[in-house]
Amino acid sequence: MTELPEYTLVRSRRRTLALEITPSGQVIARAPLKMSRARIQAFVLEKAGWIRAHLARVRRQNQLAAQAGKLTAEDIQALRKGAEPGIRERVHLFAKALGVTYGKITLRSQRTRWGSCSAGGNLSFNCLLALAPPEVVDYVVVHELCHRKQMNHSPAFWREVAVALPDYPARREWLKMNGPTLLARLPDE
Template sequence: MTELRIVRSRRKTLALQVLPTGEIVARAPLRLPERDIHAFAEQHAAWLEAAVARARAGSRAAQQAGILSEAELQRLRTAARADLTERVTRLAARMGVDFAGITIRAQRTRWGSCSARGSLSFNCLLMLAPPEVREYVAVHELCHRKQMNHSAAFWREVALWLPDYAAQRAWLREHGPALLGRLPET
């Protein structure tokens, strides 16, 4: 298995993350023994290998497509603000939820997020994805207004509003690393 970088914090759970570069990060509670972290990673070796392969393929695809310039990122931010504001406003009314506002960023690891106060944040790189993928991410974040977790109830809510969400999720899993790899180094 590839080298594992361990990041400790006051969290209560252990999580594995594969960055767009292919680096594996274990996010662990402060006092969890290192042997338990490595054992957890070994239990998930098949998933990690597949995720690293996807990230590396995405990195190669991103290199071929090229790093986005600041002007291109600004155009994506502007387009995302218009598209996602309209999309989220329409969907929120249909779903019977509200939201506090929308922020557009160029994020390295997230497509969207929803704060406890209802602020939604979206990645401008979504504008490089098909419209149905943007629809899925908008529905996903709005469903967090009802369920602030990723429980079975949350996924039932997503499926209620977007029955084919799994296809959009799969598209992001397959093509997302290539999009994220187009961000310039900071």
């Protein structure tokens, strides 16, 4: 019989039940206020295999990050300075190719995202992109610029990304697989 994985239950005014694994390896079940505990447990049990696999990956990534070492504030500052000119250049280039405009470009260290695009067209990029391959940086740049056409992740948005970078799925996959290892190198708060 499968053992019930350890998890923390968080109830809120939501409609559906969802599992989440935090970067530190905590399993959180998010459930509607009145859902029975039996139903929640059955769900967690059903997902036990997925939880174990995901936890193993998170732990491995944290281990790798620990080996690679935490970055200091100075390291991050240096990464930011180093990455900024290249990212500006790529934004300029791809914006022209896509026929879109943009506002300010900011680089910061962020724990959860690689880039963002505001409604007004200001772009922000994670300075840890300095540690990612150039083709992955291009993917993040194109992704954010395509939000100038589609402020969502609809099929129409992904079609725009695919026009600029037909092989974007592989680049996105790299970020999915290796991104957490990079993010884990940020100093603890």
